[in-house]
Amino acid sequence: MKRVPHPKGTVDAPIDSRAFDLLSATLALVLALHASHLPWWLSAALALILGWRWWQRRQQTGRVPAWLKLPMLALLTLVVIAWYGSIFGREPGTALAVGLLVLKLLESETERDARVGISFACFALMVALLFDQGLIATLVVALGLLPALATLRALQPARLPSSARRTVMSNLGLLFAALPLALLAFLLVPRLSTPLWGAPSPRQATTGLSDSMTPGNFTELLTDDHPAMRVSFDGPPPPADLRYFRAYVMGYYDGRGWHRRPPDPRRAVAAIEASASVSYRITLQPTRQRVLPTLDMPLQAPAQAQLQPDREVLADKIVTEAISYAATSASRYRLQAVLDPASRQRGLQLPTGFNPRTHALSAQWRQRFGNDDAAIVRAALALFHDGGFRYTLAPAPLGRDSIDDFLFSTQEGFCEHYASSFTVLMRAAGIPARVVTGYQGGYWNKLADYLLVRNSDAHAWSEVWLAGRGWVRADPTAAVRPERVTLGAAAAAGDQRDWYRNDWLQDVRNRWDVVNRWWDQAVVGFDALRQRGLLTPFGIRDTDTGMLGLLLAISSVLFVALGLGWALWRREARDQLRAAMHRLERKLARRGITRRSSEGPQHYLSRAARALPAQRHELEALMNLYLSLRYAQDHPSTESVRAFSVAVREFRPLDVVK
């Protein structure tokens, strides 16, 4: 029991060191969660301020003087403006908010200050989720509520001393008790179909495919193993060497890199004759692009997307959130069996004045094989296979005649070098060819039957047009490094991977992706559309806002009633001693020693002790304890009664000796 020093204005009471420590811990956690998207020097400076303030208050309570605080505030604002150019928007706003939160600790002395700090910290925790709403991030942020709640508890007067574990458990208990209502509210709070104010600022340069390809710009992508998309097939998955997901088709070469031609609305979609098809559904992570990767070769565009002339699929809108689409593709096909002259001309475009040795080689092949285009393709693939080429993610830089340098001097590179040089070789030999980028491979997750495709599975290959066969996929990388196609990018990279990409870890991460996928589908992807279909199983096709509000109100009342029931429930102030004795009687009755209605406890337990000679001492001890508690004193202490019930609980009667 303690006397409150400031009885009336409790908000002005200074906080004790425990509350301050917890407040500091909360803020440290907030800072740690934001450190990934704040400039490192700002995080470091803020952490330093936080640590210093914590140390300083341990020495002596009291606010930090204003002459120190105000310059820090001004400096923070200036630094944020200087770095971001503004204080508005998600990133600068967050930097400012986290900075202010840490500076708030400098003047946190009273309960009011601590409460304001904790509220603000809760807000900052939520903001952290605007940057990453993955499962792990959400769990960490939710656990970040624990120190915040513990701080609020520590502000209360007259607490019974409790261990850190019990504090954590009671806060966890509160959160778990709140979870059902929270989930219900989450399901039923009406989503906005259009944002109230400015749409979220675009994420800065995410790695992903782009519609041009210059040697080297895949490097970042191939080392990024974030999930790019997940594919579930209707029926068995296609074999590994057919898992080519097509994104962009690039037909224009400028001597340095490949570019996608701007779509020409007059061109018709290339005709296709399919003989086998696969249906599947893809869940694509946000790409901030319009392209929707589809399995080679898409037959139709999914909803809200268009098929382009070269059979790329472009969505009507930029993909800013994870989307899911169904599609059907041909696994065996003949694409554009008849090539019109314009297309042929586009397929042969090459800049003049580049790569003379490559042109010479192509001319030599043409001379040797005559009109047999397929033989030239085979010759080129054989060159890559036997010509001493190496697959590496860190190739030597190339000069102006990049294809010549690659083919005849460096001879090392990865998919985009091979695809690019192969296509140039084909074009120089007069065979229409183009570069296709997309994804190849992926991890087949047996637990949930889906294919996980990571950014590192990005790939580039070629298509050549052969008379009578149409556009045919040719993958020169496979000629150099067949594992790339059959085992995936990780296997192809060999020893060039970072330590954290070793095999078993990668395997664990691939399996764990099931949970991520579930989280993405069930939580992150639960949008206004899915919400409207919420009641479809109950025969209500379209759940509108009013209906949702009504449901929310009804179920909240239900939960409040449940909670009230709990709050009003009072355990009868029953006789603990009697209850423990009853339990002992039940245990003994199971061994056939039943208490007769006229039998006193001493007689009964003595009889039990005779029937169970192995446990005679235990039973006699229990009997003596009971008799002394029941008959020797008016009000036995709570501890001794508790000790008796524990002893009864731990007592296990063995078999009776007859």
Next chain:
Amino acid sequence: MAPLLQRAQQLAERRLPSLTRYRRAEKLPIELHRRRIYIVPTGFGLGFSVLLLVMLVGALNYANNAALLLTCLLGAASAASMLVAFRDLDGLRLGHIRAGHAVAGQPIELTFAFDSSRLRQAIRVELGRDATAFAIDAGAVVHLKLMMPTTRRGWQPLARLRVWSSWPLGLFRAWSWLHPEQVVLVWPRPEEAGPPPVAPAEDARHMRLLQGDELAALREYRVGDPQRHVAWKASARHDNLLVKDFERAQNRPQWQLDWRRLDGLDDESRISRLARWVNEAHAQQRHFSLWLPGNIIANGSGPEHYAHCMNALAQLP
């Protein structure tokens, strides 16, 4: 602001008796139950709900479901904390109250005995301007000391006691009034200064002589002992001061304090003079008797006798 609120409260109690039905005093023990526990959000609770609203709108606007889930979790936890606050008070029992002694104008110490069948924390009790907080374990009894201001002598009803708690998060405040039907006796305030009582054979020299002869024992120093009784030589060998005890000597002239001899004074002045004399007599460990209209207290000494006399003085009409 505060007087305005107080007036509003008085008006509400007059106009809405059902709201304040527990204004009337009730018999002990009092157990708090659901019909008399009120819950209101605290200022912090209101601020926090505004914050939750901001978080909700932000999460909805950015269509960020993880943030929405966090906001819902925090909101539901806040709502659950309201029930915890209620449960903190529900079933709390005020068993009995013990009053100390105090003279009019000085605060009187009251000891409240609370008991509970389950663990409760951070329960605050306010009595007038005095406030304290306590935690109570299951099956335990907590004795809580609070001071109540007094103004005049005589029987005085207990003020209303406010019991409240904002456990666990400080978002909601559950509160209730306790108005036990109990009166406390406040002793009269003794006058500051005045003439000594006319006692027979009040002769200091004679007394000292007599005392010197009949020293009974040594005892520990008590506040109010005359300095000349201190046994300095003996005290030097001990931690504490020792005093020569003359109590058993029974040779100090006893005082006969009599209401009737104080004519020429009004009743309250008489009472306060008698109170001073009783105090002095008690401090000097004298034997004294007290004659009051309708109440004659025979010769005696000691704390019980003293309390008896003061009670009699306090209860005079």
